[in-house]
Amino acid sequence: MTASLALLNTQRLVHLSQIDLIIIVFYFALVLAIGFYLRKQANTGEDFFMAGREMTAWIAGLSFLSANLGSLELMGWAGASYQYGILAAHWYWIGAIPAMLFLALVMMPFYYICKTHSVPGYLKLRFGEPSRALSSISFAFMTVLMSGINMYSMALVLKIILGWDINFSIMVSSITVAIYVALGGLRSAIFNEVLQFILIWAGALLIPILGLLEAGGWSGLKARIATNASAEYTHLWGTLGKFTDNPMGIHWTGIVFGLGAIISMGYWTTDFLVVQRVLSAKDLRAAKMAPIIGAGFKMLVPFIVILPGLLGLALLPMKLMPEAQAIATGGHSYNEVLPLMLARYCGPGLLGLGITALIAGFMSGMAGNVSAFTTVWTYDIYRAFIKKDGSDHHYVNMGRWSTIAGVAISIGTAYLVMDFKSIMDYVQALFSFFIAPLFGTVLLGMLWKRASSAGGFWGLLAGTGSSVGMWAWVKVDPAALRYVALSPHARDMAENMYRALWSCLICAFVTVAVSLVTKPKSDAELKGLVYGVTDIPSETYVSVLHRPWFWAVVVGAGFVVLNILFW
């Protein structure tokens, strides 16, 4: 590992000028300044954990999207598009837009009206303490682990691109995030996420513009890809009829039912990391508009992530390769396509802004993890099981300290991953175990008033257990893939899709079965939590242009057009 890192160090992709360094330092100074400025507005629990519930739809919507743009999102998916072609755009379109619109129109009213602080908090109100305990502990555990993995990934990327020392990158980025989140709470995280979102666009949008100019437009790009790789790389749906017809080894049923109907629904509607941003909205209409605004921008993200990957495939003189092969041969890996394209077009200044965009992406994801962890730890674990009678001031202090503790644990995880790199694969798999079943539990909880407390708990447990079981089965016996993913030709991504689908179905089946033989809650207890017994405020008092339904239809139409255009 050390030898490979030393090798990477000698092959840094770009060299920064003084003007680039000034731009990066200015970014760090500005995010810290925002944290210090907002520290006086984080005195109560509602301020610190929920940003005072006074965010406009635009702020909540952009923050909702920005929290997801972290991690290796930018570089990882650009690399995936180099590797798999335009199929990677499914994770931005069918793998996000329907779920975000569903959250806005169907689920948000229940989250918002019950005034919960978190998704585990909703489970407590709907299904009782055992369901909250299961989901909050798993969420808190996984969030800090994922945060550490993201931190390590970021440090590794900065080492590869800039030759920066890994310890330096981890410490500077994590301490910055810890300071501005501990000072200003969720409000500071959200403000910085909006700033980071704008910087990501400002730094990354130039690559597709200049790339398309060089390639001769979309038709020129397609012609070059057909020569360099295959014409299949530019078709979104046309090659999904058979597992063997496309570079991803996936069937359209996996994309539609596994990704579109389960994984994305689970992530965008029940992962508290993103839902927390929407819960900070100032009223129900803003809370419904926020995911719709987020969906509108999410549809455009492939232009700064997927398109650069495709442009790399068409224009870069060298052939990119898998990570292990790149390390062994001294070549460039798929994940380096975005910085390579950045270095291709960006001179001094622009390069600094592009690198700032990457750092901003990583930091917004890290801050998202930390602020979500802090809320779940303080409200759903500490207050629920450790100290039930603390004052509001006590819980705010706990929030500040748990922010610092969360960052410290994340740093520990980052170093753990550095020594045992295979942990990264396992933790990412572990995280997926909880998302799909949780969607089944929350959805049934919101839409079916007959679902009982016991049904919710045992359904969630069975869904999670079955997901772990299927994953272990394929690890022990790879031939089991033909049963789990319906084909021996399925690859990792296809396996994830189908495992999510089965675990959600098992969760729903067990929830229904147990609910039918156990006692449901009364209508009075379910008021504000379930469809049919909750009064959802009418929106007839505002014009059509201000109604969430109208904008959801506009975004939905854009989604359909894009899928047809790139079929």
Added chain:
Amino acid sequence: MKPGGSISIWFFIGISLLVNGLLIFGAGIYELLHPPQMPVVLFHLHASLWWGGILAALGAGYSIYFAPGKGRG
């Protein structure tokens, strides 16, 4: 929007775009006067100049419109 404080987040964003835009525009001017020995691809389009200019103009607009004390946000 400025919930909880007197300075709008859009003002911070305006300042960020303005400063970055001016720095990039300045770097573009320098490169125009002293062309690099190993220019980037499509150097002749002078992306630093027009992209830096666009960012600076946007940033200036936001900074002025959402300046503290104007009550906008």
